[in-house]
Amino acid sequence: MTGDALYLDDSYMKEWETEVAKADKKFIVLDKTAFYPKSGGQPWDTGEMVRVSDGMVFKVVFVGKFGGNISHEVDNEGLKEGEKVKCRIDWDRRYRLMRMHTAAHVLSGVIENETGALITGNQLGTDHSRVDLNLEDFDKEKLIEYIKMSNDFIKKDLPIKVSYVPREEAIKDKSLFKLAGVDPESMLPPSVKNIRIVDIVGLIKEADGGTHVKSLKEIGEIKFERAENKGKNNRRVYFTLQ
Numbered sequence: 001m002t003g004d005a006l007y008l009d010d011s012y013m014k015e016w017e018t019e020v021a022k023a024d025k026k027f028i029v030l031d032k033t034a035f036y037p038k039s040g041g042q043p044w045d046t047g048e049m050v051r052v053s054d055g056m057v058f059k060v061v062f063v064g065k066f067g068g069n070i071s072h073e074v075d076n077e078g079l080k081e082g083e084k085v086k087c088r089i090d091w092d093r094r095y096r097l098m099r100m101h102t103a104a105h106v107l108s109g110v111i112e113n114e115t116g117a118l119i120t121g122n123q124l125g126t127d128h129s130r131v132d133l134n135l136e137d138f139d140k141e142k143l144i145e146y147i148k149m150s151n152d153f154i155k156k157d158l159p160i161k162v163s164y165v166p167r168e169e170a171i172k173d174k175s176l177f178k179l180a181g182v183d184p185e186s187m188l189p190p191s192v193k194n195i196r197i198v199d200i201v202g203l204i205k206e207a208d209g210g211t212h213v214k215s216l217k218e219i220g221e222i223k224f225e226r227a228e229n230k231g232k233n234n235r236r237v238y239f240t241l242q
Helices: 091-115 140-155 167-172
Strands: 015-024 027-030 047-051 057-066 069-074 084-089 119-123 129-133 160-166 194-200 204-207 222-229 235-241
Touching (some): 091 119, 091 129, 091 140, 091 204, 140 222, 140 235, 167 194
Antiparallel strands (some): 015 027, 015 084, 047 057, 047 084, 057 069, 119 129, 129 235, 160 194, 194 204
16 A cells, blocks of 8 residues: 555545544544545545444545645544544445546547647546646537547547556656646656556546546446637537436
8 A cells, every 4th residue: 555545556445444543623633544635636525434432424525735734624523643534435426437538538639639738737526527728729529529539549448457656766757747837846746756657548647646546448438518618728628427
């Protein structure tokens, strides 16, 4: 495992048992967690912690990363440091976001391969998601065509591989970092010694800390919703999944 963030090595973990490492009223840090914290355009996981000693349920309403710790906000006070808890993720929500996240990688990969455009921003959701790209031309029909191409890749059911590369080695390969105009050296905290790489084999390979499905067939089908011109060289594409 990589530190206390279990989701990095197993996006399919739904339940686990751990201890409370820190407790400050409703804010809980666990010894280890598979709850994903809000980051990189991917929303936080929801779910629950069940105290082993008495079965009391604490619903997880927000997860974020603060001061290097993954902090979980629960709906009630009462958990104490050292107590054992059984954790469960709201799996339907998480799995939908995993499918959306991988779909966003497929779409951005297709557009980069066709145009050289990189991501300028993104926001995943359970119903709708969007990707912003530094595309020169605003051409709705072209964007629809890129989604058709993305669905063709999905039908091929390409595998997805996750690996880790030493920081110094990763930074030398600028192609691994897909956020336009951002220097990877400055965006990575000094504490990060190894970079997690998500490789949709044969399409796109990039540094990424989010949760993904194991193969493209799990995405389903990407459906174009609308496109917006957000100014010079900035195009926004909204999509959903079927």
